[in-house]
Each structure stands twice: as C-alpha cells, then as structure tokens.
Amino acid sequence: MNYRRVLVVAKTDLKQLLQARDFWVPMVVLGAMFFVVTPLTLLTTLTSVDSNDTLSKVSQTLDLLPASAKSQLLGDTPAGQTGYALAVYLLAPMAVIVPLTISTAIGAATIVGEREKGTGEFLAHSPVGTKEIFVGKLLASIVPGYLTALGGFGLYSLVVNLTVGAEIGAWFFPTMQWWVLIIWTLPPFLAICLSLVLRLSARVSSTAAAQQASGLVSLPLIGIAYGQASGALFGGINTSITAGAVAWVVAIFALRHGMASVERTRLLGVA
Secondary structure, eight states, X not given: OOHXXXXXXXXXXXXXXXXXXXXXXXXXXHHHIIIIIHHHHHHHHHHTOXXXXXXXXXXXXXXXSOHHHHXXXXXXXXXXXXXXXIIIIISGGGGGHHHHHXXXXXXXXXXXXXXXXXXXXXXXXXXXXXXXXXXHHHHHHHHHHHHHHHHHHHHHHHHHHHHHHHHHTSOOOSOHHHHXXXXXXXXXXXHHHHHHHHXXXXXXXXXXXXXXXXXXXXXHHHHHHHHHHHHHHHHOHHHHHHHHHHHHHHHXXXXXXXXXXXXXXXXXTOO
C-alpha cells in the first residue's frame, strides 16, 4: 500500500469538507451544545444553588452510583460531590456521541458521493488502489470526528474545572479514566462504525440511501459505545483498557474486511 496516495485521497476530501460550510457549521454548533453549553448550564446551576433542601435532594442521587465510583468522589459539600459525579460519570460519556455522529455523516457520503459528483470515473481510472481509496476515505472521515472530540475534550475540561473545580477547591479534570477513554477507547469505536458505514457508501446508489442505511448501523453502535464508555468510567482504568483492547481487535477485523468493498466498477456506477 502506497501511503502517499492514501494521504492524497484523504487531503482531497478534507479540503472539500472545509469548503462545505453547510456541513461543518451545524457540526460545530452540535459540538458546542454537547461540550460547552449544556454542561456549563447544568454545572453552573448546580454549584450556585443556595437551598440546603435542594442540594440534599440532588445529592441523594449519589446513592445510585456503584461503591467503586462513590469512593472516588471529591469534595466536602453536597454540591461539590454531586457536581463531580455529574461531570465525570454522567456527562462525560457524551464525548463518544459527537465524534461518532460527525464521522458517520462524512463517511456515509464519501464514496457514493464520488459517483454523484462525477469524480468517481476519475478516481476509478487513477493509479490509486482500491485499498488505498478505502483507507484514504477512512482517514478523511475519522479525522474530523476525532479532532472534534479532542477539541471538545479540552473545552469540557475547562468548563468542569472552572465550575466544579472552584467548588471543590482544585482542578481535577480530566481524570485518568477520561484520558484512557479519549486516547485508547474512542478511536477503535470510530473505526468500527466507519468500516461499516464506508462499506454501505460503496454499495448504495445515492447519498440519501447511504445516510439512511448508515443511521440504522450507527445508532446501535453509538449506544454500545456510550454504554462501554459509561461502564469503563465506573469500572476504573483496567476496565477501560480491556474494553479498548477488545474494540481494537474488532476494529482491525472490520477494517480488513471493509477494504474489499471498494471496487472500481462501483466507482464507475456500473455495478
């Protein structure tokens, strides 16, 4: 495999994506809502509540947490402990939703879109191999989603430390489980989702059909990824590492089989 050709395919798609403001502007708004606006509103409201009765009722939700999670809570006040639990265990797993949504939306149109734009014939007759096309399209789909996750991760950390950290008296976020989740566990889930979405994009006849089919595939995977992220945060670092390792094995298997889905005849629209 010629990795220089792979990068050419990926760079071409990323340049076109940057020019499509009607796509990335809504995605930026979506990321801002998940990573900044919603947590800032909830955590600011929680840490600014003065009523002892209200705080007491809210802090009762901590009883629902597993014993391993409750033992890690920081803070001496109900507001601090509840804010910590909300920031680390309840809002944090949403980090997997935004990048999966963005990467899926890109991947659904990346191959079938070549036929609709009339560039499929050029790509089919180019010296780039079908495996190189698949990997290039994969990179062009996964990079925006993962960069969004990293950027959102930084902004979310700032929001959490400025709100809950001020109540606790220390900047505590990101926790080690969060680092493992973002760096080790999230990438293979992105790869698994995209391996299926790109295969659909290579086989359907229109972008609309690709988006509908990818939605049916990605929604269950998003649910699984969210559940794994939540379980990993509750279970500790070892659980996160194990879940990530299993996801990497599945991702490698799915990607190896997904490469066979790109055929030159499909790029030409004759199959």
